Amino acid sequence: MTRKDRMNSSMIQVYEIESGNFTKAGEAAGNIKKLLRQLGIDAGVVRRVSIAAYEAEMNMVIHSIGGIIKILIDPEAITFKARDTGPGIEDIELAMKEGYSTATDFARELGFGAGMGLPNIKKCSDDFIIKSEVGVGTRLEARFNIST
Amino acid sequence: MRINDIINVIPNTLVTGKELLQKEVRGGYCGDLLSRVMAKGPKDGLWITVQTHVNIIAVAVLLEISCIIIPEDIPIEPNTIEKADEEGIVILSSPLSAFEIAGRLHGMGMDG
Numbered sequence: 001m002t003r004k005d006r007m008n009s010s011m012i013q014v015y016e017i018e019s020g021n022f023t024k025a026g027e028a029a030g031n032i033k034k035l036l037r038q039l040g041i042d043a044g045v046v047r048r049v050s051i052a053a054y055e056a057e058m059n060m061v062i063h064s065i066g067g068i069i070k071i072l073i074d075p076e077a078i079t080f081k082a083r084d085t086g087p088g089i090e091d092i093e094l095a096m097k098e099g100y101s102t103a104t105d106f107a108r109e110l111g112f113g114a115g116m117g118l119p120n121i122k123k124c125s126d127d128f129i130i131k132s133e134v135g136v137g138t139r140l141e142a143r144f145n146i147s148t
Numbered sequence: 149m150r151i152n153d154i155i156n157v158i159p160n161t162l163v164t165g166k167e168l169l170q171k172e173v174r175g176g177y178c179g180d181l182l183s184r185v186m187a188k189g190p191k192d193g194l195w196i197t198v199q200t201h202v203n204i205i206a207v208a209v210l211l212e213i214s215c216i217i218i219p220e221d222i223p224i225e226p227n228t229i230e231k232a233d234e235e236g237i238v239i240l241s242s243p244l245s246a247f248e249i250a251g252r253l254h255g256m257g258m259d260g
Contacts, residue, residue: 023227026206033210050210051186058182111199116183123187 010074011039017060017067017084022110025061028069029053032080039073045144048124049078052142055117056082062107063087064138078144080125088134096122096130149173149258151215151238154194157256158217158242158249164229165238171214176258178250182207189213190260194253196246200224205231214238219246 013035015028033050041049053069060067060082067084089095095102096118103113122128125142132138152169155162175190180197185207189195194215197204200222208216215238218224224241232239242249 023202026203026210030206030209047191047211054186054206054210055183110201110203111180111182111197114181114183116181116187120183120187 010072012073013071015069015071017057017064017069017082019061019064019066021061025058026054028057032069032071035071036073036078041073041078041146045078045146049080049144052080052121052124052144055120056080056140056142058112059117060084062103062112067137075146077126077146080142080144082140083137085137086135088136089130089132089138090134092130092132149256151194153256154215154217154253155240157252158240159244160217160240160242163218163224163239163241164232165215165236168214168236168238171238173215173258175260176250176253177213177260178246186211194258196249198222198246200228202228202231204228205235205237208232208237209235215240217242217249219244219249 029050032053033046036046036049064084065086070081072079094100098119099115101113101115107113121142126145127143130140151171151173173194175193177185177189177193178196179185180199189211191212193213195213196217196219200218204216205228217240219242221241221243
C-alpha cells in the first residue's frame, strides 16, 4: 500500500486516559506518534502533534478525573480532541498564561506543573480551541495541517 | 558527536543502551520541568535531568532524545530502566553535577 492509499481514507483512534496514573502517562501520546510515523506523516508535523498530545494527556492525568483522547487523521489535517469529565477550569485565560499552574506539590516534584502545557499545545497547533465548565469538564481541540 | 565520545569525557555508569553508543547526538538540553523540555529539547539530542521516574522515557521518545544523563549518582527507578531498554534510550548515570556535565560537553563543542 502506498502512502497515498493509506491517506485516502480518514482514520480515528480513541484512547482512555486515567486520572493520577503517572506510570502510564504518555502512552497515548507515544502510540499516536508511532501511528503517524507509520502513516508517513512529515516528521515536523509528527513532532508538533506528539508534543501537543503529551501535554494534553499529562493535563488529564494531573488535573482531571479522567477522560478520552481522540485523534482523527484525514488527508488534509490531523485533528486532536481531548475531553474530560471534570472538574473543569475556572479561569481559562489564566490557565493559558505561561507559568500559571494549579498542579499539586507531588506533581511538581516529578517535574510537572511548569504551567506550560496549554501554551505549548497552542503553539504547536495550527488551530486551537478550549472550552471548559466547572463541574462539567474540559474540551480541547487542536488541528494540525498536513502540508502536501 | 556520538554517545561513545560523551562516555569518554563524562565519568559515568552505562545504565541502558550499550548497543546504541554509535548514535549521533546533535545537541543538548538541561532541565527538570518536563513541559519546558518538551518545548525546547533538541531532536536526536541529549538531556540532563535529575528526574528519574518512568515518564522521562515518554518525553525522550516523543522528542527523539537518544540519551539521558542522570547527574549526582541519583538512583534511577527500576521501571524507568526497563522502559528505556524497551524504547532504545541510552541512560548514563554520572557522579558529576548537571552543571559540570553540561560544562564539559559544551567544552567539547556541543551546542544547545
